[in-house]
Amino acid sequence: MKIETLAVHSGRAIDPSTGAVTPPLHMSTTYQRAADGSYPKEYIYARSGNPTRSLLEGCLADLEGGTAAAAFSSGMAAIMTVFQTLAPGDHVIAPQDIYHGTARLLRQVLARWRLSTTFVDMTDLDALRRAVTPSTKLVFIETPSNPLLKITDVAAAAELARLHGASSICDNTWASPVLQRPLDLGVDLVVHSTTKYLSGHGDVTGGVLVAAHESDLFSSIRQVQQDGGAVPSPFDCWLLLRSIRTLPHRMRAHSENAAKVARFLDGHPKVAQVFYPGLPDHRGHDVAAKQMSMFGGMLSFRVRGGSDTAFGVAARTELFTRATSLGSYESLIEHRASIEGPETRTPHDLLRVSVGLEHPDDLIADLAQALDR
């Protein structure tokens, strides 16, 4: 089935007790036991399971082409869970250009639990191969990357992990399952910050892990989810299900708009460099074209004149809100280095843009006046 159809029909069942077409929102924290002490309807207590969450998990597993999914209260809670399935002494390989929260978690929290990490340029498969040690248990992929839109060859990185007996995971937040399906390319797990495109309306914080196969790895993910307890609220699950119905159409519009904005910026004299995998001269364009159906709604660009000029351009835009995050219907612009902190590798003249669902002509006119003034 095509993704538009899955997005509409997955995680949807006519409610048997009322005939309601939209799934009900189940807020109950506890469920009645039978006289013999058993749980006839499978649900026991809200942390371990909730019917609205089950619908969401089924839907997300279908969208990614996986067999099982576990939903969390944030993207970072989902990412933390994967690392918590590992043991002290294990080794992780992660990209240098990775979501800064994931890098900070590995460097500042998990290092204390003796999980070691090597950060490599994952666009260079030889660098990835050289980083493997006998203790390597997980290869963490993020593509397109944040904020430089670097493209990792997902199939090649997953194959390399498998050859060395390590699991692989891909942070698919920026592409969404509409544009890229890492499980089809051979990775074991997909993670999303559902806060972004899957929510799409800037009003839910959430995360999900989707597994290619039911496995020991997924069983321990389920255990950390239920016993660790970083579960999403039923209402957040309900909002996500509601948002996912339009995801394929939103992703197409985000991608078409971003491609137009990228082409405009690419030709502008005040712009030094544009990072968008849809541009033919982007370093990762060929790999992106192979593994993505469209190039997404995120782009970054470097402004001639340094940090102050970059701040000035962001300040003069009128349709772009100066804010972090991405994937919502409205366009956002952000000076990225200043949110990433002192360890950042991001150039100080770089602005990151989440291209929204406004008309692209209006977005381009706004960027033009902000750059030219």
Ligand SMILES: *Cc1c(COP(=O)(O)O)cnc(C)c1O
């Ligand atoms: C936002 C983001 C995260 C973290 O997700 P939260 O929902 O903020 O916890 C992880 N990875 C990527 C690529 C992100 O953009």
